[in-house]
Each structure stands twice: as C-alpha cells, then as structure tokens.
Amino acid sequence: MVHGQHSRIPALALVADAVAVVVFAALGRLSHDEPGDLVGLLGTAAPFLVGLAAAWATPWVRARPLDLRSGGLALAGTAVLGLLLRAAFTxxxxxxxxxxxxxxxxxxxxxxxxxxxxxxRRRDREMR
Known part of the structure; x- marks a missing residue:
C-alpha cells in the first residue's frame, strides 16, 4: 500500500463511523415517522456523534481504526456516551x-x- 493511502485510513474510518451514526439516526427517525429535516436528523445523531468523538480520542482507535477490537471500543464509547447524553437531554x-x-x-x-x-485479506491473497 502506498504511504499516502495508508495515512488516509484513520480519516476514512472516522468518516465511515460518523456515516454509520447518521444512518442509525435517520433509520430511527424514519421508523418513528419523524420529519426528515436536517436539523432533526442532526439533533438525533448529536449525542452519538459526541460519543463517537470521545471514542476516537482514544489512541487505540486512532492507531488501529480497521481492527474489530477498535470497532468495539468505538462502538462502546458511541453507544454508552450517546445513550447517557440522550437520556440527559430527554x-x-x-x-x-x-x-x-x-x-x-x-x-x-x-x-x-x-x-x-x-x-x-482477499486482495493480499491475490497479490501473492
């Protein structure tokens, strides 16, 4: 892998996690017949995006963003902090x-x- 591509992986992984949070919020709003406005969507996603930011502040997640354990840590931070913040708001x-x-x-x-x-893994096997 070219160094430039490797250095973009953490940023792309963070974007993928943020998109996952927004998709989660959008699907939740849709399933409850909430309006589809951007402000409402961001309001729903906000507590979980804060949790995501906290999880990504940990060196482990940033160092190994594609690792499933890092995904578990990002998930835990996002879910736990997001749920606690949502409970505080609601x-x-x-x-x-x-x-x-x-x-x-x-x-x-x-x-x-x-x-x-x-x-x-498939790409690695094909390159051998």
Missing amino acids: GRLPASFAIVASVSLAVLFLGWRAIALLVS
Missing part, C-alpha cells in the same frame, strides 16, 4: 431503545470493518 432512556441502538450501531460499526477486513 429525561428518559427506555431499555428497548438502548438495546436497539446498541445492536444497530454494532451491526453498522463492526459490519463495515468486517467487510474491509475480508476485502483486504
């Missing part, structure tokens, strides 16, 4: 929402990393 945190949010974010965060890992 005054409630239904257990059903916490479960659905955690599972949905897990599928999105770990899913893209698993696909990237499979593609990378």
Whole structure:
C-alpha cells in the first residue's frame, strides 16, 4: 500500500463511523415517522456523534481504526456516551431503545470493518 493511502485510513474510518451514526439516526427517525429535516436528523445523531468523538480520542482507535477490537471500543464509547447524553437531554432512556441502538450501531460499526477486513485479506491473497 502506498504511504499516502495508508495515512488516509484513520480519516476514512472516522468518516465511515460518523456515516454509520447518521444512518442509525435517520433509520430511527424514519421508523418513528419523524420529519426528515436536517436539523432533526442532526439533533438525533448529536449525542452519538459526541460519543463517537470521545471514542476516537482514544489512541487505540486512532492507531488501529480497521481492527474489530477498535470497532468495539468505538462502538462502546458511541453507544454508552450517546445513550447517557440522550437520556440527559430527554429525561428518559427506555431499555428497548438502548438495546436497539446498541445492536444497530454494532451491526453498522463492526459490519463495515468486517467487510474491509475480508476485502483486504482477499486482495493480499491475490497479490501473492
């Protein structure tokens, strides 16, 4: 891999995680017939984006952004802090929402990393 491409991986991984959070928020709003406006979408995603920023502040996630363990750490920070902030904003945190949010974010965060890992391994085999 060319050095320039390698140096872009953390930024691209952060963008992929942020897109995952926005997709999660958009799907949640859609499933509850919430308006599709940008302000509402960002308001829904905001607590989880703050959690994502906190998770990405850890050296482990930044150093190994494609690693599934890093994905798990990014997921944990995003979900836990996002749920706590959302509860602080709304005054409630239904257990059903916490479960659905955690599972949905897990599928999105770990899913893209698993696909990237499979593609990378396949490419490595083809280059040999």
